[in-house]
Amino acid sequence: MSKTFSKALLDWYARFGRDLPWRFKGGAHPNPYIVLVSELMLQQTTVKTVLSYFDKFIKRFPDVQSLASAPLEEVYLYWQGLGYYTRAKSLHQSAQIIVSDFNGVFPSKKEDVLRLKGFGAYTVSSFLAFAFNAPQTVVDGNVIRIMARLYHLTDPVDEIMQDVIQKAQNLTDTQNAADYASAIMDLGATICTKKNPLCNQCPVSDFCLSKNLDDKEQIPLKKKILKKDFNGYVYVIKNKKGEILIRKRTEKGLLSGLYEFLWSENKLFNNAFETDLYVSHVFTHINMKLKICTLTTQKTPSDGFFVKPEDLKKYAFSTLMQKVIKKSEFFICT
Numbered sequence: 001m002s003k004t005f006s007k008a009l010l011d012w013y014a015r016f017g018r019d020l021p022w023r024f025k026g027g028a029h030p031n032p033y034i035v036l037v038s039e040l041m042l043q044q045t046t047v048k049t050v051l052s053y054f055d056k057f058i059k060r061f062p063d064v065q066s067l068a069s070a071p072l073e074e075v076y077l078y079w080q081g082l083g084y085y086t087r088a089k090s091l092h093q094s095a096q097i098i099v100s101d102f103n104g105v106f107p108s109k110k111e112d113v114l115r116l117k118g119f120g121a122y123t124v125s126s127f128l129a130f131a132f133n134a135p136q137t138v139v140d141g142n143v144i145r146i147m148a149r150l151y152h153l154t155d156p157v158d159e160i161m162q163d164v165i166q167k168a169q170n171l172t173d174t175q176n177a178a179d180y181a182s183a184i185m186d187l188g189a190t191i192c193t194k195k196n197p198l199c200n201q202c203p204v205s206d207f208c209l210s211k212n213l214d215d216k217e218q219i220p221l222k223k224k225i226l227k228k229d230f231n232g233y234v235y236v237i238k239n240k241k242g243e244i245l246i247r248k249r250t251e252k253g254l255l256s257g258l259y260e261f262l263w264s265e266n267k268l269f270n271n272a273f274e275t276d277l278y279v280s281h282v283f284t285h286i287n288m289k290l291k292i293c294t295l296t297t298q299k300t301p302s303d304g305f306f307v308k309p310e311d312l313k314k315y316a317f318s319t320l321m322q323k324v325i326k327k328s329e330f331f332i333c334t
């Protein structure tokens with residue numbers, strides 16, 4: 001089955017595969033740096049979102065040397081809005097490792113790629129397949145969904161993973177690992193979609209046990225993540241000169257190294273004005289909602305420093321804090 005399956009898939013890909021700025025059709029990408037950046041950007045982020053950041057990032061950091069020598073704060077600025085900022089830090093550190101430990105030459109052996117930051121089993125396989133056409137099987141969410149449907153695996157996803165990986169490996173065209181990985185991802189993104197899969201346009205429907213069954217949208221079966229609600233307060237604090245108080249987050253943990261306004265679950269200042277404006281953001285396990293409060297003060301709180309309103313754009317904020325800036329414009333700019 002694997003030969004006829006991959007032929008059908010690759011023929012379809014040659015005609016209908018997506019053109020993406022980090023994509024190279026017909027083997028290994030000639031520039032592994034492009035693969036490195038795209039792999040880290042695409043972790044937990046949709047292609048659509050990455051598309052609006054990728055070109056700008058590559059324009060500013062066109063090669064591994066320029067990225068390695070840039071300050072991390074500037075890398076964060078170009079990552080601003082993409083979320084999961086530890087990836088930006090990992091990408092920056094990986095570039096530095098490639099320059100310092102590999103003389104700027106991209107590693108092509110698994111054990112060397114594992115020395116880079118932010119590279120787990122999936123990213124290593126994916127990087128090696130796309131950058132070197134190495135015989136690797138890439139197993140992302142699209143591949144899991146396609147394998148589970150092809151073989152009608154109806155048990156919860158964590159119980160079928162070993163089976164999925166084995167089946168994905170059996171089907172992989174290892175001679176054409178880069179194109180095969182792109183093709184199966186595109187199939188998942190455009191044909192075998194989570195909802196309303198287009199089975200009548202599917203190039204591998206002849207191999208699929210689910211195509212005529214009604215439960216395919218429920219495959220693979222996923223556990224629902226229970227999210228906690230977090231309600232709190234965020235403070236836009238101004239001094240008499242009209243400057244705004246911000247602070248830098250620690251280098252560890254969620255949103256590390258980014259800037260933010262003071263915020264807390266409990267009230268920090270009893271004399272602050274509570275607006276009726278809120279910002280909210282959904283993190284992996286938390287639904288966060290913060291009430292915006294404003295305050296003018298003479299003192300500099302021990303936590304943070306004041307900056308001119310027009311300089312706020314020089315600091316990298318999380319998406320949540322960017323929402324605070326947008327919603328508090330009336331206070332920041334007056």
Ligand code: SF4
Pocket residue numbers: 146149150191192193197198199200202203204205208209210211216
């Ligand atoms: S036939 Fe339908 S369910 Fe099966 S792989 Fe193709 S799109 Fe997915």
